[in-house]
Amino acid sequence: MKFLARLSLVRLLLAGGGVILLAGMLVIGTWVQREIESGVISRAGTVTSLYVDSFVSPHLQSLAHNGQLGEADRAALGRLLSGTALGQHIVAFKIWTADGRVLYSTNPAILGRQFSVKPALASAFAGEVHSEISDLKEPENEFERQRWPRLLETYAPVRAASTGAILAVSEFYQTTDDLEQQVRAARLRSWLMVSTATLVIFLLLAALVKRASNTIVTQQDELHEKVSQLTTLLAQNEQLHERVRRAAARTTALNERFLHRISADLHDGPGQALALALMRMESLADMCSTCAASISKDRSVGDEFSTLHSALQFALDDLRAISGGLHLPEIEQLSLAETVRRAVRDYERKAGLTVALSIDDTPADAPLPVKITLFRLVQESLANGFRHAGGADQRVTLTRRDGQSVVVEIADGGLGFDPSSVAADGHLGLSGMRERVEILGGSFSVRSAQGKGTVVRAALPLVPLARDHE
Numbered sequence: 001m002k003f004l005a006r007l008s009l010v011r012l013l014l015a016g017g018g019v020i021l022l023a024g025m026l027v028i029g030t031w032v033q034r035e036i037e038s039g040v041i042s043r044a045g046t047v048t049s050l051y052v053d054s055f056v057s058p059h060l061q062s063l064a065h066n067g068q069l070g071e072a073d074r075a076a077l078g079r080l081l082s083g084t085a086l087g088q089h090i091v092a093f094k095i096w097t098a099d100g101r102v103l104y105s106t107n108p109a110i111l112g113r114q115f116s117v118k119p120a121l122a123s124a125f126a127g128e129v130h131s132e133i134s135d136l137k138e139p140e141n142e143f144e145r146q147r148w149p150r151l152l153e154t155y156a157p158v159r160a161a162s163t164g165a166i167l168a169v170s171e172f173y174q175t176t177d178d179l180e181q182q183v184r185a186a187r188l189r190s191w192l193m194v195s196t197a198t199l200v201i202f203l204l205l206a207a208l209v210k211r212a213s214n215t216i217v218t219q220q221d222e223l224h225e226k227v228s229q230l231t232t233l234l235a236q237n238e239q240l241h242e243r244v245r246r247a248a249a250r251t252t253a254l255n256e257r258f259l260h261r262i263s264a265d266l267h268d269g270p271g272q273a274l275a276l277a278l279m280r281m282e283s284l285a286d287m288c289s290t291c292a293a294s295i296s297k298d299r300s301v302g303d304e305f306s307t308l309h310s311a312l313q314f315a316l317d318d319l320r321a322i323s324g325g326l327h328l329p330e331i332e333q334l335s336l337a338e339t340v341r342r343a344v345r346d347y348e349r350k351a352g353l354t355v356a357l358s359i360d361d362t363p364a365d366a367p368l369p370v371k372i373t374l375f376r377l378v379q380e381s382l383a384n385g386f387r388h389a390g391g392a393d394q395r396v397t398l399t400r401r402d403g404q405s406v407v408v409e410i411a412d413g414g415l416g417f418d419p420s421s422v423a424a425d426g427h428l429g430l431s432g433m434r435e436r437v438e439i440l441g442g443s444f445s446v447r448s449a450q451g452k453g454t455v456v457r458a459a460l461p462l463v464p465l466a467r468d469h470e
Helices: 002-060 071-082 085-089 119-125 139-145 177-268 270-288 301-326 336-351 368-389 429-438
Strands: 090-096 102-105 130-134 151-159 166-174 356-359 395-401 405-412 443-448 454-461
Touching: 002 071, 002 090, 002 130, 002 151, 002 166, 002 177, 071 090, 090 139, 090 151, 119 130, 119 151, 119 166, 336 356, 336 368, 336 395, 368 405, 368 429, 368 454, 429 443, 429 454
Parallel strands: 356 395
Antiparallel strands: 090 102, 090 166, 130 151, 151 166, 395 405, 405 454, 443 454
16 A cells, blocks of 8 residues: 555656646747747848848839839849849749838739738838738738748838938748748757757656655655554553552552551550550559658659559550551442541541531442542541631532542631642641542642632542552
8 A cells, every 4th residue: 555655646746747847848849939930930031131132222222312213223123033043032022112102013913002001011111121921811912812822021121322211111022932841840859859858857857756755755664663663662651651550559558458557556556555554553553642652842652653644544545546547447348429428427526527518420339549549538638627727617529520530529618728838737738638649640639728718629530440459
């Protein structure tokens, strides 16, 4: 197909170029032919007019005195045109006055007659030599028309020898046999030259087109190779990107398991040890409450035991709170809607507040990393709203978008803040929430302003890229 397309392109260019060159050849050849014919006719007429003038002009000088041609001059012209080589070359001859009257003619029938002044005759009286192929249709050509179909007609001015003024105009006719032979030869040479030049140009054009076509094909092959390489690299990059996203999704689940393990370790290790220490501390405090010994002037041993008991109790409460925050409920079997409801209920139970919850049609199932991120996002956003906005007018909305993702919005009616100037704080902070969302290929944004509350918005994809998180 590539070869056929290339061949078609070359043929199209060559065909188009050939048509253009052929049209140009015809136009130029026709113009050159006409110019050559005009030049040959003009040259033949001019040369003959000079020759005629050298023989005829001496016999017409009497016109300068009385405007009439004498009998002696008429007889001399007759001998000149009948018994010499000039007479054999010229088949008809006339002498004209400026008003169109015939002073002399080889056809005696038109002597003294007056005809309309033609443009060619007028131009001759203006000093120009005019030659053309005549079809002999004019009234004064009745005699010539009977013998020849057309003749070379030439008008030449006759000048006075002393002043150079134009006395009359000589009109002579020549046969076109020699002229047509010259014109045919010149026409043949001109067409051969034009055809040869056109052929050379076409061959050069064909060579240029072929070379350009080869260059284009080479560049196309290189471009196709580069496109193929780029396509391969893009496919590899997409595969790597997919693997990174899957690894990130698995990391999300693994991090939650790690946090769950830390929570269990804190509860079963330091938490149990602190609880045991408190129990023993209570027993010792009871035994030493009546002890007379004192540590300082104002504090007894019993007072010190009470202080230690209170400090250990606070430490145990903080440890249990930290452990509870790290522990993620069992949400693997929950739907997206149930996951969000669970996060909202846990917050309402701890904060003692009510959150407006709105859930549109959402899919029943979703990848575990998506549900984990959704739970942590709602949990952290509500907690931040409680810490910084007092839990005022908190709202959670969960919607489905284009079947490929879900959008969650957590809003409050607090005082608001400038998101660009707030550093990350709390368990996750804004940067932590953003990282959790974007690592799954989602989008995260915070919209807030002073006195206008805060809206945390995240879009999470539903594509099952992380179902192999085990």
